[in-house]
Amino acid sequence: MRRTMPATERAPLPRLTPLGLDGILVTFGDTLSDPANRAALAFRAAIEEAAWDGVRETASSLCSAYLAFDPARLSLAEVTERVHDLLARRDWSAEGLPARRRRFVIPASFEGDHAPQLADAAKLAGLDPEEAVAQICARPLRALALGYAPGQAYLGSLPEHWDLARQKDLTPTVKEGAVVTAVRQVIVFASTSPTGWRQIGMTRFRCFRPEDAETPIALAPGDEVQLRPVSAAELDDLAESGPDGGAEVEVLE
């Protein structure tokens, strides 16, 4: 097979990047922004709707739509051309959010052992812990993308002073349900795992429910999540309340 060195210049945005043998990324931003995220969600939905023969799977990340294709049925040149055509059809960053989004109001405790790095994170954001909690819970955040672990939502964006760098040393374990923050985003952890983000709270909400064959993944990209502060004692009472951990859900029209 012929050897060839790949290009080392990046095309302007929106940009097509082949990802391995059978994938293409369509990137709308090199830094996270609301228009880039909207465009990624809308463009992925448009690829789904187009239902091209030979497309195996689609997904979206924070700023990109992704499609995987079957090279036996669709050539890279052909899929590239179709993606360019679709891109040219409209201004994707001006698109609205997905229809029938939901808002989850999820109880969270920001006290004691549930919030081991709250003081630390608040200080980095230039706030005292009470102000920090108030800001985190002040308004709904949007599920910008799901990833890292199944159903785990990157929620954003927080105001600019929440642009906290990841920790240099990973926290060896945070528990499922933990509320962590970094880079103007919040995550409710979907599985117990190590992280470079700081843990500032705890919920009993389970993002991933492998035992539920109907709805194993609770959140979808575009959904909203608002955290509602509760005491540590109240949170403990929610442990037995089921996988939603006391969350209230409404459909946004």
Next chain:
Amino acid sequence: MTRLLLHEIGPGASVQDRGRPGYLAQGLSRGGAADRRALLEGAALLGQSPDLAALELTGRGGSFGVDAPARIALTGAPMRARLGERDLAWNASHRLAPGETLSLSPARRGVWSYLHLGGGIATEPQLGSRAAHFSMGLGQKLEAGGTLPLGEDPGGEANRVLDAEDRFGGGEIRILPSAHTALFPREDLERFCATTFTRDPRGNRQGVRLAHDGAPFATEGQLALVSEIIVPGDIQMTGEGTPYLLGPECQSVGGYPRIASILPADLPRALQTAPGGTLTFAFVDPEEAAREAETEEAYLRRISKTLRPLVRDPHDIPDLGRYQLISGVTAGRPDNGD
């Protein structure tokens, strides 16, 4: 229902199939067998669907029995396989009767070995697959003394062997660009292709560390990259510039730069390279790679053509002195061995 009895089983063993494609948008990587070709070879040997689940083994191997007559096949990294006192050929199918003990001892080459059963392993599927993905709470941990349910085997041939591709010695791996390839300076891409990497002992189904002499590999501003979609076979640089080859249980998105992505056809060989084995990488033409890509179904058809009856190796026949042997005859030994 027939059951596979796990008399002894090493750590790292799990039930695997072709995984869960279609959940990437929801944050779940495909998972499934580390050596997908080995799954296809097992399906060919037993003449059954490649979607059936098998037992993936690593490290210590194990010993196994059945509570009703069963057909088995052995593929992937060659282990020493014994049925009672008798050596069993690798890349071959056999019959296993209740009361007999199949022992598999550590792989001499490669990392991942597979025990297939007629009818497949019939644990309850989760999200459309039986593949264990332990870090995500999918699948059950396997312990000595445990059992696994088997699907109904409509019956078929056993004592058959095939020519599996030798993919246990490392070597050159073909790569294509990935999400961040264009962010690396050209001289670093050239240096990457000129470097011999050693498979580090640190590795699992999520990823495998590759050690090398020389400077780390890094992109500008790499700690501020926006998290991006990951696929198995991507080669990711950690913060300190050490490459990790990402396996079936890689995360679905990540923010570390990925320099390249391995051709699916070469990924089993990359993941089967044992600690201490060496790998080099070569960027190839994407159009040509796509044109020549062999689907898994095509590989299954290709290896199925090499199926033939297993002739017992003279070494395995007890009381060999009674037989007149023709010099040089080693019939039936699968030719992928040492």
